Every structure is written in C-alpha cells, then in structure tokens.
Amino acid sequence: MTSVLVCDDSPLAREALRRAVATVPGVERVTTAANGEEVLRRWGADRSDLVLMDVRMPGLGGVETVRRLLSADPGARIIMLTVAEDLDGVALAVAAGARGYLHKDASRAELRATVTQALADPTWRLAPRRVRSSDMGAAPTLTAREIQVLEGMSHGRSNAEIGRELFLSEDTVKTHARRLFKKLGASDRAHAVALGFRWGLVR
Amino acid sequence: MTSVLVCDDSPLAREALRRAVATVPGVERVTTAANGEEVLRRWGADRSDLVLMDVRMPGLGGVETVRRLLSADPGARIIMLTVAEDLDGVALAVAAGARGYLHKDASRAELRATVTQALADPTWRLAPRRVRSSDMGAAPTLTAREIQVLEGMSHGRSNAEIGRELFLSEDTVKTHARRLFKKLGASDRAHAVALGFRWGLVR
DNA sequence: GCCGCCGTAACTCTTTCGGGTGACCGTCGT
C-alpha cells in the first residue's frame, strides 16, 4: 500500500496537488494535511511513504515540521514544495533532511516524475523540479479596488452600499464585481467571498 | 503605558476580547495576534504587560507558544483562554508557566477582574474564572441542514442547485437560508459565507 | 400536554444581482 501525504495550508493548492499525485502510477492513497502539526499528530498512527510539504505555512513552518518529523522518524521521505523563491527555507529543509524540493513553475509531468522517482528509490535525494503555477494554483491577482469590493461583500454590503462607502456609483461597483468574479472563477458573490477566504485574500 | 496582548485565532473572539479588555481601568493599549508565531515574532520589539492566549490554535498551539515565550522572556505574564473543556491544555500551559486561565462561560466582569488582578499583582497566579460565551463569542449553532446549505453557497451554487443536490425544493432551501442568516446575523449569502469562514463553520 | 425547534413546502412581492455591451480616460510597457 503506497501512500503519499500532501501538506499545504492553501486548500486549493492542496487539492490540486492531491489530484496530481493521485495520477502517479503505484500511488494507492493520497492523504492531506493543512499544517505541520496535523502531520506530526497523525504520523504515529498513519505513516506515508512520501510527504510533500509546503515550506511556507502558518504555525509550525515546513522547516520546523521536517526537523520534528525526522527526529521522530529518521526514515521519513520528504519533498519540500516551495511556492516562492524561498531558497533559505529550502536550503534549511534539505539540510534538515528533506530529500529534495519541487518549485512551482513547470509541468504536472515533472511533479509526477519526481514523486515516482522518490517512491522508487528510497535513497533518492535532491532533484529540483518545477511545478507549473496552473497546477499549484497561485492566488489570482486582484486589484486594490477589487479587494475593497470583495471585502465589502464579505461584510454583507450590497453593491449600492459598497459604492457609497468607496464614493463610487453602483454601476462601477458592479463592474469591479464582474471582473473579480472572472478572475476568481466565482459564480456569484457568495462563491467569490468563499474563494477569497480560501486564497487568503480576505479575512 | 500598560498594554495587553490578546491572541486568538478566531477573529470574532479576538475582537470581542479586545473590546472587553479595553474597558479595564489602567489598560491603555490592547494589541491582538492571530496565532502563536505572531506573538513570538513581535515579542522582541513590542512586549506587553499581560498576554491573553487561546489554548487551541492552529499552528503553534497556545501551550507551545507559552513555552517559547517564557523561555525567551521568563517574566512574561500569560493567562490562557480555554474555549472548551481543555483541561489537558490548561494544565500543560500552567505547568509551563502561564499565570492562570479564563474559561468561557461567565461574565465580562470576571474577565475584567482577572485582568485587573493580573496587572496589579505581578506575582499573581492561577485564579480560574469563567468568561461568558456571549462575551467570547461562541459560534452560532447551525443545524446539519443549515450547514449543508451554507456549504452549497460557499461553492457558488444557487438555491435551486442546492435543492437538487440535497433532494429538497428550492423553497425549502430558501427557508434554511433564511434561518441560518438569522442565526449568523448575516444580511445575505455572501455575508453568511464570510461569517461561516470566520467562525470555522465551513472551509 | 404544550411549547419551541427543526424539516419540509408553498405563495407573493420587492430588491438585488449578474451578464452583456459600450464608452471614456489615464497609465504603463513596448
């Protein structure tokens, strides 16, 4: 039973990675965790053959989680996921014992190749690959105005109310709303607010 | 300059606590943090006279944060906030050096009394108090159906679509929606979704 | 036994939303 654990704090990236990893031949189970603590908590009862872990996470960062995981289980195989150019974090994690890392910016095929390789060869180490943003799911870029409108929505304001707050016409607010829906792939304001929370764009 | 730091991962509880603490005589500044890491990061540059810290938080839990904070600054005064019957967590935190704890379920007056006491007497230790849910801001209780409807909204579904998924008429979905809006104090579905995320009812 | 809450459903009425389209202006990058 070959299982892989994906740990990333962004639910969308987590799901995207889970789906991508699930297509790797030989992988029979993919579990996910939202943070390092969850990984450590579950490791005793449920060990995976490979862990993909985001470097940047709230709480215990990826680096600290790697340290603790390896001190508990020196045989754990971990590949770091680095969303940004976090060379420090990657270097620290690899120094701590992570087997390698994946950098977002290339194909799902390379992700699969790395996972396949890591699973096939228990001694495998350090083969940097890139994972395409479209697979990782980078947060859509909203303009300042669009975020203001999204925040208004998250506070239960109507378009007209948002307009009054920002000194805009209701029609302008609707334009911003339409554009941010498109960027987020939202079907309506409730969906947009949910995606805003999931991407960490609002709180 | 007497300052108090409130650390809780729930934005609503955090705000409620901030407001309550701000009314304590002698308190001139109340800052907030959303997690343990934030507290530790800011402690070097900006120390508070008293810290109110939630026991249960994602990432570094309250207990671990207490340990680290006290190893960095043995003089720090910390009161734990326990939302649930988390006796283990409280015991660990007190063993690690927290001065006492507040348990949700009693009055704002007792919260104020505890804070006043802790600020007045640097040697003060362990006087359990209860903080009323209405002050802490307990998450509204939604029924299973209401949560299902709320989740549907957070995925961008219309009432009719939610109805088809749950084998309900659109009118019934609207009834559930209306009731959950009332419970959450939401003005529309976008607001309800936002409150659902803030209360941790959906993700 | 009654009251309150939940789940289900229907009806009406008004407001709001969301899509489509077009338009003008400023800025930035090429």
Next chain:
DNA sequence: ACGACGGTCACCCGAAAGAGTTACGGCGGC
C-alpha cells in the same frame, strides 16, 4: 504609437435572492 489593463460610469434585461407569511408533522424538554 499602439495596445493592454484598470478605473470610472451607464443602460438593458432576465434570473435570482430575500423578506414575509402560512402550514404541518415530528421530536425533545418542561
């Protein structure tokens, strides 16, 4: 100089949403 993008505004139109109200059966508490 041109185009892409963002910010502003307007108009139309159909589809939702939300508020109010009523209703009925079940279930748990007092």
